[in-house]
Amino acid sequence: MQFVSPEQAAAETGWDLVVVGSGFGSLFFLKRYLEKRPDDRVLVLERGHYNTEDWQFQNGVNSDILPEQTFRHAAGSEKPWDFTIGLGGSTNCWWALTPRMHPSDFKVRTATGMGADWPIEYDDLVPYWQEIERFMLIAGPDELDRFYPGTGPYAQPPHHLSTPDEIMIEKGDGYHFAMPAAKLSRAVEGRGRCCSSASCNLCPARAKFTALNAMMETLAHPSVAIAIESKVTHLDVQNGALRAVHFENGGRDYAASCDLCALGANAIHSPFIALRSGIAGHGVGRYLGEKMLVDAEIMLDGVDHFDGGTDTTAFNLSIIEAGRSSDFANSVYLVKNSFKSGLRLDKGRWRQCLPVQMYVEDIFDYENGVSDDGGDEPVVRFKGFSDYAHAGLDHAMKRLPEVFSPLPIEDVRLTGILPTMGHVQGTMRMGNTIEDSVVDAGLIAHSVRNLCVVGTSVFPTTASANPTLSAAALSYRAVDLLLG
Ligand SMILES: Cc1cc2nc3c(=O)[nH]c(=O)nc-3n(C[C@H](O)[C@H](O)[C@H](O)COP(=O)(O)OP(=O)(O)OC[C@H]3O[C@@H](n4cnc5c(N)ncnc54)[C@H](O)[C@@H]3O)c2cc1C
Incomplete structure (x- = not known):
């Protein structure tokens, strides 16, 4: 990698592209851009340090900068938000579950009268998902094509299912599938297969796709210069065009002038930069917002669990396929192969329990967000998950015994709503016009046509799936629309 000092970054008369942040949105944008314009001069401005994989293991964390050091809570708003600040962004900490968005996720407003419809449809992302699924060496089941047209063949076979999953697939109603994941089910050179130790933020086998183990070709591309410890503060916009990106390094201010900027500083920091820059x-x-993440546990009678080959072995689409309602949110069940609440405390029946996680979508609320009170970091307010999400959870709990009825269920326990699932979304939403959104369907800011916003901040709704595969696909699509 070619690291440059802030002085070198600022001295260049005009970068063809400045990329802000180096997480998923940014690096997939950069990868695609370099495929089309390999000789352009690109600068990556990354706020965090370069914490190598060895450093992360030795220190037991992904970064020495904690998320909560980078924002402040508004009074009475204590919900945590999780992400990595550092080279590679949250590719370092993510757990690499990679289902696609469901076709119905793009039409939430049409279905419920709430939230927003996306300005694109499922089919718009299919070629990009396919390409990225191959690039990330995703392990998944080709049978998903039934509900997610254009799926497969995946690059790797799915992870080994647990015994309850196999029963669900054999005796269930066809909605239970192995979970697609960017964690290897078969070793490749330099990376082992998933060890199912449920310590995915620091993957001991290097099975998990990260920027540092699988995107070095992009980061070390001869056209790319990287300035770390460079916190972007604002963008210089004149007459509707972005001229330069301002950043702070070692207590000093610098500016890097450029023709095009890809802003991918996550859904808390991108909007803060945009607010400081007067982006309309x-x-x-x-x-x-983000989805609600809920833990439950099914006590089984005579069937052992925890014999799967990865942390999250399967997901169940029963509720998604039944369709959304204006009364309650959509949700998906996940089967966890890790001891969420410990083993069962009945002698000889230690493994007769099935941890189930529920992802419950939420409708983003205009009042939840990021603001600038003149301090160094954004102020974040979140008044709680909506009634719609809580009703979705009630619905998912009510249907759980029926959905998992192929299993011998003794008891179902709700263990709790988790504080965050790390899916920070929604603060620079995409849409059709400047009256309803910040960026257009190609992620270009309506008001600044050489500013492209990437990453999960552009999501108009939470969607039912983990967002990152789709954020990467949106970045690829944005470059294709921009450069042809
Ligand atoms: C514990 C955890 C587990 C997760 N598991 C999954 C999963 O299994 N599947 C899934 O789909 N998603 C998962 N996610 C979510 C996933 O990580 C995010 O959706 C994704 O990383 C968002 O991409 P992004 O580009 O928007 O932001 P990020 O990947 O977070 O990248 C933002 C980048 O911007 C940099 N930055 C921030 N501020 C500035 C600034 N002012 N100047 C310069 N640089 C800046 C950051 O350092 C970082 O490099 C998980 C998240 C967490 C926290």
Whole structure:
């Protein structure tokens, strides 16, 4: 990798592209851009340090900068938000579950009268998902094609299922599938297969796809210069065009001038930069949210679990396929192969329990978001998950015994709503016009046509799936629309 000092970054008369942040949105944008423009001069401005994989293992964390050191809570708003600040962004900490968005996820408003429809449809992302699924060497089941058209063949076979999963697939109603994951089910050179130790933020086998183990070709591309410890503060916009990206390094301010900027500083920091730069559009810094993540446990009678080959072995689409309602949110069940609440405390029946996680979608609320009170970091407010999400959870709990009825269920226990699932979304939403959104369907800011916003901040709704595969696909698509 070619690291440059802030002085070198600022001295260049004009970068063809400045990329802000080096997480999923940014690096997939950069990878695609370099495929098309390999000789352009690109600068990556990354706020965090370069914490090598060895450093992360030795220190037991992904970064020495904690998320909560980078924002402040508004009064009475204590919900945590999780992400990595550092080279590679949250590719370092993610757990690499990679289902696609469901076709119905793009039409939430049409179905419920709430939230927003996406300005694109499922089919718009299919070629990009396919390409990225191959690149990330995703292990998954080709049978998903039934509900997610254009799926497969995946690059690797799915991870080994647990015994309850096999029963669900054999005796269930066809909605239970192995979970697609960017964790190897077969070793490749330099990387082992998933060890199912449920310590995915620091993957001991290097089975998990990260920027540092699988995107070095992009980061070390001869056209790319990287300035770390460079915190972008604002963008210089004149007459509707972005001229330069301002950043802070070692207590000093610098500016890097450029023709094009890809802003991918996550859904808390991108809007803060946009607010400081006067970027216009509906909802800049608004509509912050994520799905609700809920743990439950099924006590089984005579069937052992925990014999799967990865941390999350399967997901169940029963509720998604039944369709959304304006009364309650959509949800998906996941089967966890790790001891969420410990082993069962009945002698001889230690493994007769099935941890189930529920992802419950939420409708982003205009009042939740990021603001600038003149301090160094954004102020984040979140008034709680909506009634719609809570009703979705009630619905998912009610249907759980029926959905898992192929299993010998003794008891179902709700163990709790988790504080965060690390899916920060929604503050620079995409849409059709400046009256309803910040960026267009190609991720270009309505008000600044050489500013492209990447990453999960552009999501208009949470969607039912983990967001990152789709954020990467949106970045690829944005470059294709921009450069042809
Ligand atoms: C514990 C955990 C587990 C997760 N598991 C999954 C999963 O299994 N599947 C899934 O789909 N998603 C998962 N996610 C979510 C996933 O990590 C995010 O959806 C994804 O990383 C978002 O991409 P992004 O580009 O928007 O942001 P990020 O990947 O977070 O990248 C943002 C980048 O911007 C940099 N930055 C921030 N501020 C500035 C600034 N001012 N100047 C310069 N640089 C800046 C950061 O250092 C970082 O490099 C998980 C998240 C967490 C926290």
